[in-house]
Amino acid sequence: MIFTIARKELYMMFCSPLAWMLLTSMQLLFAWFFLGRLDAFLQLQPQLMQIANPPGFTEIIVTPVFALAAIVLLLMTPLLTMRQFAEERKSHTLTLLLSAPVSVTEVVLGKFLGLIVFFMSVVVLIVAMFLTLLAGGTLDYGLLISGASGLFLLTCCFVALGLYISSLTIQPVIAAIGMLGVLLGFWVLDLVTSDHEGWTYYVSIFKQFELFNNGLIDTFSLMYFLLFMLFFLVLTIRSLDGERLHG
Amino acid sequence: MKDECDYFTLSAQHIQRNYGARIAVYDFTLQLKKGEVLGLLGPNGAGKTTALRMITGNLAPSSGSIEVCGVDLLGEPQKAKAHIGYLPEIPPLYLDMTVNEYLRFAARLHRIDKQRIAHALEHCKQRCGLADRGKQLIGTMSKGLQQRVGIAQAIIHEPDIIILDEPTVGLDPNQMREMRALIRDLGKSRSVILSTHILSEVESVCDRVQIMHDGRMVLNETLAGLRQKDADLEMEFTRLTQNPQPITH
The missing domain is CATH 3.40.50.300 (P-loop containing nucleotide triphosphate hydrolases)
Incomplete structure (x- = not known):
C-alpha cells in the first residue's frame, strides 16, 4: 500500500511540469557551478603539483558542489512538500485516502517514499555529472559516496519536516513559507556555529551534513538524521490522526 | 448475534x-x-x-x-x-489524472487483486456511463461527469x-x-x-x-x-x- 501511494505521488509530480522544471533548473545551476569549479581546478593545477599531498578532483570540485546543492535543495524541497497534505486537503482528496482501508501511517510513509525517490534522482543526476570527470582522472569514491549519502539524508530530513508542516495547514503556500522559515532558521544556526563546540554544533543539521561531505561518517550524524526523520514522520502521523479525533 | x-x-x-x-x-x-x-x-x-x-x-x-x-x-x-464505498459532498478527484488512472489508483487503494483491476475498472466504468471517457482528464470534465467518476470510485471495490x-x-x-x-x-x-x-x-x-x-x-x-x-x-x-x-x- 505504501508503494501504491508512493507511485501515485511520483506520477502526480512527473505528469505536471513542476518536477521537470525543478530537475532542469537545478541541473543547469549545478552544471554551471560544476564547470566553474572545474575551471578553478585547472588553473590551480600547476600550483597543486608542487604540494606533497595535493587535494584532488573530489575535494576541489565535488565537495563544494554538494555544499551548494544542500542550499539549493533547502529552497526547492518546500515547493514539493507543500503540496502533499495541504493541497490534498484543499482539493478534498485527502478524504479518498482516509476512507480507504489504509492506515494513516501508510499514507504518510507512501508520500515520504514518493518524495525521497524524486530527490534521490536529483542526487543521482549530480553524481552522474561527477562521473564525467573520470574521463580525465580518478575520483575519490569514498568521499563521493559519503557526500552523496549526506546530501540524500539531508533532503530526507527536509522532506519529513516538510510533510509535517504541510499536514498542519490547508494552504499550500503557508506550508511552503512555514517550511522555508524553519529551514532558513537551521541555516542561520549553521552560520553562527563555531567549528566544534557549543550546543549549536550538535543541533545544526548542516554541520552534520558538512561532516558527511568531508568524508566523515559519524554515528552521531547518522543518528541525528535518522532521529530527525523519525521525529517528524511520527509528528505527521499524529497530526493527521489528531484531525480525525479532534478536528 | x-x-x-x-x-x-x-x-x-x-x-x-x-x-x-x-x-x-x-x-x-x-x-x-x-x-x-x-x-x-x-x-x-x-x-x-x-x-x-x-x-x-x-x-x-x-x-x-x-x-x-x-x-x-x-x-x-x-x-x-x-x-464501505464513500462519495463525499465534494468528490475527491485528482484533476490532473485521467479517469482510468484515477480509478486504477482507487482500485489499488482498496486492495483489489492485480489481476482483477482491469475487469473491475471496465465494469464500474460501464455502470457509471464512463465507458468511452477512460482517457479524458478529470479536470476537463463537466460537473455531472466528475460526479459519476466520484461514484465509480465509491463502487469499484464492490463494497457492501x-x-x-x-x-x-x-x-x-x-x-x-x-x-x-x-x-x-x-x-x-x-x-x-x-x-x-x-x-x-x-x-x-x-x-x-x-x-x-x-x-x-x-x-x-x-x-x-x-x-x-x-x-x-x-x-x-x-x-x-x-x-x-x-x-x-
Missing part, C-alpha cells in the same frame, strides 16, 4: 460528536439492512455530513459505537473500511455499503434521473445511504427515511410506513425541522 450481523450491514449506536462545546451530532443511531436504500434528510447544518464522516471512519465519534458488517470500525478500521453525500447536487435533470436509476440499481444488491435535501429524490429511490435536525434524529420511518399513515414527507419534514425544540423519540 451472528444472524443480526448478517442482517444489519451497518449499525451505528448512539454516536455523538462534539466540536468543543458545540454538539454536532447527538445520540444518533442508524441501522442499515442488506439491500436497503436509506435516505438521510435534514436541513443544511443538521449534522448529516458529520454523521456520514463518522460512519466512514473519517472522523472519530466522541462516544458511541459503529459496526460495519460485524467489524468494529474503531477497533479494526482497515478491515471495516474495506466494506455505499454512502453517497448529496450525489445529485449540480446535476441537470437528465443526469439526476440517471443517477437515481443508478442508485436504485445499486440498492438491489447492496445497502445505500443517500444524504440529500431533495425530498422527491428520497421518495423515488429510498426504502426508509431518517430525518436529522440540530444533530438529533427526529424521524426514522419506512416510506411504506409513511404512506400507510397517509403522511406526506414534505409536511413531516417541515413540521419536524422548523420546530425550534424538536420532539425526540
Whole structure:
C-alpha cells in the first residue's frame, strides 16, 4: 500500500511540469557551478603539483558542489512538500485516502517514499555529472559516496519536516513559507556555529551534513538524521490522526 | 448475534460528536439492512455530513459505537473500511489524472487483486456511463461527469455499503434521473445511504427515511410506513425541522 501511494505521488509530480522544471533548473545551476569549479581546478593545477599531498578532483570540485546543492535543495524541497497534505486537503482528496482501508501511517510513509525517490534522482543526476570527470582522472569514491549519502539524508530530513508542516495547514503556500522559515532558521544556526563546540554544533543539521561531505561518517550524524526523520514522520502521523479525533 | 450481523450491514449506536462545546451530532443511531436504500434528510447544518464522516471512519465519534458488517470500525478500521464505498459532498478527484488512472489508483487503494483491476475498472466504468471517457482528464470534465467518476470510485471495490453525500447536487435533470436509476440499481444488491435535501429524490429511490435536525434524529420511518399513515414527507419534514425544540423519540 505504501508503494501504491508512493507511485501515485511520483506520477502526480512527473505528469505536471513542476518536477521537470525543478530537475532542469537545478541541473543547469549545478552544471554551471560544476564547470566553474572545474575551471578553478585547472588553473590551480600547476600550483597543486608542487604540494606533497595535493587535494584532488573530489575535494576541489565535488565537495563544494554538494555544499551548494544542500542550499539549493533547502529552497526547492518546500515547493514539493507543500503540496502533499495541504493541497490534498484543499482539493478534498485527502478524504479518498482516509476512507480507504489504509492506515494513516501508510499514507504518510507512501508520500515520504514518493518524495525521497524524486530527490534521490536529483542526487543521482549530480553524481552522474561527477562521473564525467573520470574521463580525465580518478575520483575519490569514498568521499563521493559519503557526500552523496549526506546530501540524500539531508533532503530526507527536509522532506519529513516538510510533510509535517504541510499536514498542519490547508494552504499550500503557508506550508511552503512555514517550511522555508524553519529551514532558513537551521541555516542561520549553521552560520553562527563555531567549528566544534557549543550546543549549536550538535543541533545544526548542516554541520552534520558538512561532516558527511568531508568524508566523515559519524554515528552521531547518522543518528541525528535518522532521529530527525523519525521525529517528524511520527509528528505527521499524529497530526493527521489528531484531525480525525479532534478536528 | 451472528444472524443480526448478517442482517444489519451497518449499525451505528448512539454516536455523538462534539466540536468543543458545540454538539454536532447527538445520540444518533442508524441501522442499515442488506439491500436497503436509506435516505438521510435534514436541513443544511443538521449534522448529516458529520454523521456520514463518522460512519466512514473519517472522523472519530466522541462516544458511541459503529459496526460495519460485524467489524468494529474503531477497533479494526482497515478491515471495516474495506466494506464501505464513500462519495463525499465534494468528490475527491485528482484533476490532473485521467479517469482510468484515477480509478486504477482507487482500485489499488482498496486492495483489489492485480489481476482483477482491469475487469473491475471496465465494469464500474460501464455502470457509471464512463465507458468511452477512460482517457479524458478529470479536470476537463463537466460537473455531472466528475460526479459519476466520484461514484465509480465509491463502487469499484464492490463494497457492501455505499454512502453517497448529496450525489445529485449540480446535476441537470437528465443526469439526476440517471443517477437515481443508478442508485436504485445499486440498492438491489447492496445497502445505500443517500444524504440529500431533495425530498422527491428520497421518495423515488429510498426504502426508509431518517430525518436529522440540530444533530438529533427526529424521524426514522419506512416510506411504506409513511404512506400507510397517509403522511406526506414534505409536511413531516417541515413540521419536524422548523420546530425550534424538536420532539425526540
